Amino acid sequence: MKPADFAHSSRVKILIGKGGVGKTAVTCAIARACAASGLSALIIELEGRAEIAQAFGAEQDIAYGASRLYDDPSGGSVDARLVTPDDALVEYLGDHAMGRLSHRLMRSGALDVVSGAIPGIREVLVLGKVKQIANESDADIILVDAPATGHAVTLLTSAAGVAGVARAGPVRRQADEVVQLLSDPARCQVVIVTIPEELPVTEAIEAAFLVEDRAGVALGPVFANQVDLLEVDLALRARAASVTAQVSIDDDLADALDAAAAFSNRRAAVCTEQLNRLRAELPLDVIELPRLASSCLGPLEIGRLADAVLEGLDSLEGTS
Numbered sequence: 001m002k003p004a005d006f007a008h009s010s011r012v013k014i015l016i017g018k019g020g021v022g023k024t025a026v027t028c029a030i031a032r033a034c035a036a037s038g039l040s041a042l043i044i045e046l047e048g049r050a051e052i053a054q055a056f057g058a059e060q061d062i063a064y065g066a067s068r069l070y071d072d073p074s075g076g077s078v079d080a081r082l083v084t085p086d087d088a089l090v091e092y093l094g095d096h097a098m099g100r101l102s103h104r105l106m107r108s109g110a111l112d113v114v115s116g117a118i119p120g121i122r123e124v125l126v127l128g129k130v131k132q133i134a135n136e137s138d139a140d141i142i143l144v145d146a147p148a149t150g151h152a153v154t155l156l157t158s159a160a161g162v163a164g165v166a167r168a169g170p171v172r173r174q175a176d177e178v179v180q181l182l183s184d185p186a187r188c189q190v191v192i193v194t195i196p197e198e199l200p201v202t203e204a205i206e207a208a209f210l211v212e213d214r215a216g217v218a219l220g221p222v223f224a225n226q227v228d229l230l231e232v233d234l235a236l237r238a239r240a241a242s243v244t245a246q247v248s249i250d251d252d253l254a255d256a257l258d259a260a261a262a263f264s265n266r267r268a269a270v271c272t273e274q275l276n277r278l279r280a281e282l283p284l285d286v287i288e289l290p291r292l293a294s295s296c297l298g299p300l301e302i303g304r305l306a307d308a309v310l311e312g313l314d315s316l317e318g319t320s
Contacts, residue, residue, distance in 0.1 A: 001316040003037035007141035010189040012134050012181070013220060014144040016152035016211075017193035018203045022225040025297050026193045026289065027145045028055040028078075029305035030223075033313070034141050035076030036306060042066065042139035043080040044130055046146060052080055057299045066137075079139065083129050085122035123158035127178045134181070149207045156182060156190070156215035185218035192219065192284075195226045196274040205281050221285040221316070222278065223309075228264070228271045228291050287312030 013030075017023040028051075031041035045052055045062060053061050056069040062080040064087050070078040134142055146152040159178035181188050190211050194204035204222065211217050236244075239254045249257075279286055289308045292301050 001313045003034050003039060003310065003313060004140070006313055007034055007039055007041075010185060010187060010218065010220065011140070012130065012142045012144065012188040013191050014146050014152070014156070014188065014217070015191045015193055016146045016149050016207060018200045019148040021193050021195045021200055023148075023193040024049060024051045024145050025055065025302065025305060026223045026225055027143050028052060028297075028302050029289065029309050030191075031078045031141075031143055032056075032070065032072075032302050032306035033309035035070055035072040035078050036074055036310065038072075038074040038076045039140040040076060040138070041078045042133070042137055042142045043069075043078065044133065044142060044144045045080060045082050046084070046126060046144065048082055048084065049145075051297065052145070055297050055299070055302045081133075083126055083133075085126055087129075123155045124175050124178055127155065127159060127181070128174045131177055131181045134187070149203055153207065153210050153214065156211060156217055160215075183216045189218040189220040190215075191221065191223065193223045193225055194278070196224055196228075196271040196278070198270075198274060201274045201278050204278065208282055208284070219284055221287050221312075222282065223287050223289060223312075224275060224278065225289045226291040227275070227288040228268045285316050287316075 015023050015027050015030075017026075024045075027043060031043050034041040043052055043062075048061075050061050053059075053069065056078065058067075058069050060067075062069075062082050064082055064084075066079045066081040068077065069080050130142075130144055146155060159175045159182065192204050192207055192211075194200045208219055208222075211219060237254075239249070242249045242254070275286065275288070287309065289305050289312070292304065294301055
């Protein structure tokens with residue numbers, strides 16, 4: 001699959017996943033991969049984390065207005081912006097001739113009270129802003145870095161609940177428009193991020209069925225992050241390998257090397273087992289991204305993950 005086909009198959013992609021699986025890193029990697037293919041990518045961050053700016057080497061955190069994070073020699077680019085419930089509510093009130101009220105609410109600290117008065121309204125306003133951005137932006141792909149799985153499912157299902165409760169008015173119209181966005185596979189799909197371990201894979205499988213059954217949102221490929229790949233054969237014992245290589249090692253070093261090899265083999269075996277289970281239980285394409293040695297994700301690490309995204313897309317069946 002070409003990156004342009006991936007982007008245009010469903011322009012808004014909402015990434016969800018269990019906390020700790022590297023969802024934000026995968027979001028940045030997909031954006032960087034699209035930019036490397038000459039596409040313009042827009043990341044929408046919903047929780048104010050600093051990792052996105054750091055991943056592209058930006059000195060300042062992203063804000064409510066779009067900011068450029070990356071320009072690729074191909075002509076592609078990555079922009080990012082922050083959308084929070086409070087910002088969405090203030091803008092919503094301003095758009096409905098209640099700008100003065102919104103300023104008073106901010107000054108008094110009562111904004112949370114208002115936004116919590118209607119269950120689900122915060123999520124509807126956030127996704128309503130995402131919908132507005134999608135309508136107004138000329139980006140080729142819009143990547144929404146959503147909250148962890150449980151909150152993300154609430155985010156995706158709240159609009160239908162609000163639409164069912166609100167009989168009429170602007171809130172009902174907003175909820176209906178969000179439901180239309182989420183239920184149109186040509187406009188929006190959910191991309192699940194996981195890692196090849198038992199609990200995250202189980203949660204990814206459950207989330208996939210919840211998203212389809214409760215939210216009615218189409219699913220894109222699953223991104224399996226932090227995959228352990230054995231690039232060398234670790235079956236040979238360290239002392240035997242040292243003899244073959246004509247290198248002298250003492251017993252302590254040989255034992256340490258054998259223990260490290262056994263650990264890597266076990267981790268790779270678990271990885272293979274869980275990836276097989278993921279593919280067996282979900283009828284979705286799975287794109288594997290490697291585990292990186294560095295725990296700090298900057299431009300170099302995101303570049304490597306972006307290369308893996310491009311390789312994974314290229315390997316999908318029925319594509320050119």
